[in-house]
Amino acid sequence: MTAKFEAASAEDPIFETADPSEIIRHVEGKRVILRGMLGVRPTVFRVFLSDPEACLRDWNELQRVWTYMNAGDAQVCRPLACAAKAGILALADIPGTPLLELLYDSAPDKRAEWLKPAAHWLRTYTSPTETLAEVDTRQWIARAERGLEAQAFNRLRKLEQSILSETTRLAGAIARKDWRKAISHGDFHPNNLIAEKTRLTGIDCGGSLPAPIYKDMARFLMHMGRRGMIPSGKMWLGVDAEGLDAFADTFAMDEVERNVILPFFLGAEALMRAETRDLSKSRIRRAQDMSEALLEDLKAIGT
Template identity: 55%
Template sequence: MARRLEEAGAEDAAFSTAQVTELIREVAGKRVVLRGKIGGQPAVFRLYLDRVEDCTRDWNELCRIWPKMREGDLRVCAPLGFAPEAGVMAVAEVEGTPLLQWLYGAPETERARYLEPAARWLRAYTECTETEAAAQPAGWAKRAERAAKTQAFIRLKRVEKPILKEILRLVPLLDDSQWRFAVSHGDFHPNNLIVNGNMVTGIDCGGSRPAPIYKDMARFLMHMGRRAMIPSGEVYLGVDRQGFIAFCDAFRLSAEEREITLPFFIAVEALLRAETRNLPQSRVRRARQMSEALLGDLERIGR
């Protein structure tokens, strides 16, 4: 890591002042995330290990969205330094608490506070690149089918099999639809939003290609749902009902988008993130409960 940061200093003078104080996260063989300072300013460093070109992709995406979301209550973190050959970038550290972490510590009566701001944040991120194109439900159904085959737990496979059947049933209902596409966040889950009072700041913005706008909504809702985190206490499709409504309202989804398209993507997302053997049994139990609730509502859609 020291060698990579030294190489970065040769590319971008900003890194010559870099000081690293803490290892935040290491994804073996892929990337390292560090905390420190650059030019005396608190910073987060990302070192790309296996796909150095991803550093350029993520940096370009951050620089694209930064001018549009640098002020107000809905923001992204500020870019500070970029060394593509070394595979290193630095961004300003954001004050606050990752949203999922905040949810676990908040009183139950206050947990729904950030559902609507989270939906508005995603809308602010996507609206400047939104386009329309023909729907591609069969392709997403195939992705879900492939992912379902990697599910490690028999008790989850038993409920995911009928979920896949419902996904396939919805495909013909969407074949002739128009979907909205936009450059997306790419990994929009609650811990990639940092909350601090009324301020909501997005981090790890890596999306660089247009994707259906419904995918990031489903990712956010399902990330909480499979952990049995239902901030409002109301469940629909295995996820938070008020969160579902917040995204529908923020994006002004049509009746078809609300009633079929977004539920379709929530079901797809449920299968895309297959649970692995190293998960604790409590997580598996929560995932099963989520899947059963999802299936119950899916069976009524479009009939």
């Protein structure tokens, strides 16, 4: 890290004022996230250990989004500086609480109040780049199949084989149609939204690429569902039913989008992130409950 920051200082003198003090996250061989200061400003440093082009790509994307998400209740963290050759981004540190943590700490009857603001945040992010494109489900089915192969628990693998069958059935129903694509967050789960009063600020943005808009919705809902977090207390497809409606309404989905395409992505998302042996028994139990509910509702969807 010392060598990285010395290289960044040579590239841009502003990094001479950098003082990283805490490792937030380390993804071995890929990136390190640190908290510290840049001059007098609380800062998060994103250090790229591989893919040298990713640093500049993320910086450009953050600058693009910052132009229209720098005020109000739907924001992104402010990009501060970039040393692309050294592979370091400096971003404003955001006060507040990660949304999933806030939901756990909130009274049960208050949790669902955050579902529409979360949907509004995503809609704000994607709307400038939204376009229609021909449906292509192949990569999502392929990713679901790879996730199924990685599933460590036999009882979950059996359920997921049936989920894959139903998801593939839905893929056939939306073939030769169009769906909406946009530059999306890419890893849109509740803890990548920081809540402060009524404001939600997105973090871990920048690595965004064009994708069907429903993918990020499925990621958000499934992240909660497999942990047993159902803010409204009402479930459909293994996830929060009001949350699903919040995304469908905010994005003004038609019947095919709401009742076939979004369920397709929920099925794919359920399989793409396989449970591992280091998870607790309670977490595995909640994942099984979610998968059973998802499968039951997928079977009931007519095509």
